[in-house]
Amino acid sequence: MQRFVIVVDTQGDFMLPDGALYVAGAEALTGPMRDWLAGLEPAATAGVLFTFDTHYPDVYAGSSEAEAFPIHCVHASAGWANQLDVALLDPAIPAWRIEKGVFDMWEESGLMIEDARPGGAKGGAPVPREAFFEALRLRGVTEVTVIGVAADYCVRWAVDGLVARGFAVTVPAALTRGIARQIETVVADDFAGAAVVVE
Numbered sequence: 001m002q003r004f005v006i007v008v009d010t011q012g013d014f015m016l017p018d019g020a021l022y023v024a025g026a027e028a029l030t031g032p033m034r035d036w037l038a039g040l041e042p043a044a045t046a047g048v049l050f051t052f053d054t055h056y057p058d059v060y061a062g063s064s065e066a067e068a069f070p071i072h073c074v075h076a077s078a079g080w081a082n083q084l085d086v087a088l089l090d091p092a093i094p095a096w097r098i099e100k101g102v103f104d105m106w107e108e109s110g111l112m113i114e115d116a117r118p119g120g121a122k123g124g125a126p127v128p129r130e131a132f133f134e135a136l137r138l139r140g141v142t143e144v145t146v147i148g149v150a151a152d153y154c155v156r157w158a159v160d161g162l163v164a165r166g167f168a169v170t171v172p173a174a175l176t177r178g179i180a181r182q183i184e185t186v187v188a189d190d191f192a193g194a195a196v197v198v199e
Helices: 026-038 129-138 154-164 183-190
Strands: 003-008 045-053 095-100 112-115 143-149 168-171 196-198
Touching: 003 026, 003 154, 026 143, 045 154, 112 129, 143 154, 154 168, 154 183, 183 196
Parallel strands: 003 045, 003 143, 045 095, 143 168, 168 196
Antiparallel strands: 095 112
């Protein structure tokens, strides 16, 4: 059975010590994440989706998030850039990307998932987020592995939306970091009894 993978917000502003919203210890994830992604096998991987936290200064200033966190991941800035190159993946594995303006990748309406590779050769035209995940389920993909940052914010909300849509979720503890809570605590506190496993 194939498993889908979501890589959450592995961007400079979160992953690097000089980033605008650095997650402590996140820089140590980069090497293991690269190795893990490079080791994915096409026969067992339905695809990989990279999420991009994406902000614009004029919009962010009036958001509720701005009350808690400084501006970060400004579109097209160095801090917005992904620290994991899609070229790490076997070319036979479909690679996708989605840009989101809030913690929860499921909250905003109208978000599109598009091919992550230059030229978009593998994935075709952009697909509405909900239609994309429904198509996965129709293909028999029921399991998703989530890696990335931050465990207690964007990773947590990614997991929540997957569970709500009927997917079983695995989160490798060595491939995520939290701000105030690590993934083991997040799962114990927020997903007791749900189909969520930390490995």
